[in-house]
Every structure is written in C-alpha cells, then in structure tokens.
Amino acid sequence: MDYSREILERFQTISSQGRMAHAYLFIGPAFSGKSTTVNAIARMLNCEQPGGQFFCGQCASCRKIESGNHPDIYRLETGLGETIKIEDIRAFIQRCTLRSFEAKWKVFTITNAERLTKEAANALLKTLEEPHKQTLIFLTTSVAELCLDTIKSRCHAIHFFPMSLRRLTQMMIDNYSLDEVSAQSLAFFADGSYQRAKNLHESKFHLQKNKMIDEMVMRRSSDEFIRKTLSDKEHTKTLLDVLLSFFRDMALLKSGVDESFLANRDRVRDLKSLSNGFTFDHVMKIVDEIINAMRLFKDNLNVKMSMSVIKELVWVK
Ligand SMILES: [Zn+2]
Structure with missing residues (x-):
C-alpha cells in the first residue's frame, strides 16, 4: 500500500463536512506517495459502491482511475530537467473547463510544480483561485522552496514525510528476505520511500x-x-x-x-x-x-x- 492512509482519512473527513479546498500542494520527497495518494483520493471521491475503508477497488470508476484511464482524472507530467511551459498550462486549463464525462469529482494534477515557468504559473493563478465546479487541483513538489510564492499562497499545503531509515530497512528485510546490509543500502538510496526502495531492489x-x-x-x-x-x-x-x-x-x-x-x-x-x-x-x-x-x-x-x-x-x- 503506497498511498498515505493518514492523508486519505483527512480527505474523507473534510469531504464529508463539505470543507474541501480547491487546490492542494503536496510537498514531500520523491516517491513519498504524493501521486499515489492523489490517485487514491480520486478513487475515494468517485467510488460507485463505497464500501471498504476508502473505496471498493472493484467498480468501473475505481478500476479506470487506478489504471490511469479515467477521462476526468488527468495528470500533467514533465520529464527530468524540463520546465512546464505556458502552452502546457493553457492546455491543462482547457481540460479543467470541460464538463465532467462521468466523474463526480474531476481530479487534475500537476507534478513537479517547481518546474512551472513564471509565465505558466501566472496563467494558472486564476484557475487556482476560482476552480470549476466539482474539480480538485493538486500540485506536487519535492522542493517547495523552488515553487513560486504566488502558487504556494493559493494552495492548501500538505506535507508528506519519509519513513525512518530503520523502519524502511526492516520492511525490505521482511518483504524481500534481504540481508540487513543490502536492505539498509536500498533504504538509504530510497530517501525513506518504500516504493522507491522496491523499485531500486527490482531494478x-x-x-x-x-x-x-x-x-x-x-x-x-x-x-x-x-x-x-x-x-x-x-x-x-x-x-x-x-x-x-x-x-x-x-x-x-x-x-x-x-x-x-x-x-x-x-x-x-x-x-x-x-x-x-x-x-x-x-x-x-x-x-x-x-x-x-x-x-x-x-x-x-x-x-x-x-x-x-x-x-x-x-x-x-
Ligand atoms: Zn469503487
């Protein structure tokens, strides 16, 4: 399980109380579960047969969102070393304004928000202030210091914390039968992220x-x-x-x-x-x-x- 249960619980509460903000900034190291948590929130808000703790995982909506094939759930990603340009943001806003195809809640994400150029960030401000009905916008970043203040001030910030080295080492030993030396080495390079440690081990x-x-x-x-x-x-x-x-x-x-x-x-x-x-x-x-x-x-x-x-x-x- 890679999403943050704690943050999902928070969203469960605020959505049941109708206190949802329009735009969130998820801050945390690479692979600390920011994107998987957004995906889980999208499943929770749109599940067709709410059962389980957060979502059923079986309905059409859950399955489409999990596999990244839902038309109303969109994520803007950039390659390593690329910036997010104004054209990207214009297309993103265009998608935000479309009526929902099937979701109760549209969920739009911009990953690595620190890569927004100034022009792109400015183009986004209005959308962050006055979002469209039943639309949530998530921005994610591992370096909040590099995000423009104009963006930060318009988003509700939520922090993701890396797991402790000791705990992650133990998880790698338990789940992959690794010796302590190898498990600890992976934990070091994974920056406290189980998902990343897993990827490193598998590759x-x-x-x-x-x-x-x-x-x-x-x-x-x-x-x-x-x-x-x-x-x-x-x-x-x-x-x-x-x-x-x-x-x-x-x-x-x-x-x-x-x-x-x-x-x-x-x-x-x-x-x-x-x-x-x-x-x-x-x-x-x-x-x-x-x-x-x-x-x-x-x-x-x-x-x-x-x-x-x-x-x-x-x-x-
Ligand atoms: Zn479901």
Missing part, C-alpha cells in the same frame, strides 16, 4: 551502484564510462548520488562513526583501504565538488567540467 540497483563505484573510484580507468554516463540524465543523477554516498561514508568513517551507519556497508573494505590514502580535508573537497555538480545538474547545466574535477580529486594518487 537491481546494487549492481549499477557497485559498477559505478568500481569504474569511478576503484578502477580509475574509464573516461569512456564517464562520457557514456553523462550522455544520459538519469544515469548522471544516479552517478552523482552514488559518488556522494560513497565519499560521505568515507568522511563518516574518518570521523570514527560506526560502520553500521554507512550507506555503502557492502563496500566497507574498499572504503577503509581507500580512505587511508586521503586526508579528511581531501575527502570533504571531493564531497563539495560532488555537491557543486549536483547544483549544476539541477539547473540543467553541463556537469562535464565538474566531473573532471571530481575525477582528478579521486584519482589524485
């Missing part, structure tokens, strides 16, 4: 992670590997996450932290042997440069130069 993330560590840190052989990785946005992001986790672990080890707190506990031997060759300051220099690259990446700028700096710092010996 054999540990193989990708360890290959990245081997190529970038251990083997020191592979300009070709870097070139190939940087040609793909998802891979670039993963590489930066993996490198940051690895050198943060190294800094933690150097400061005497117990190895049970490391994200890369499966690589503890490599971490230890490598860290002998680096001073603490040098490790922090690497960490700073990785964070710098992450900023560039987030602003959609080229990280090639920054990656060369990281490489030289890592391969210094």
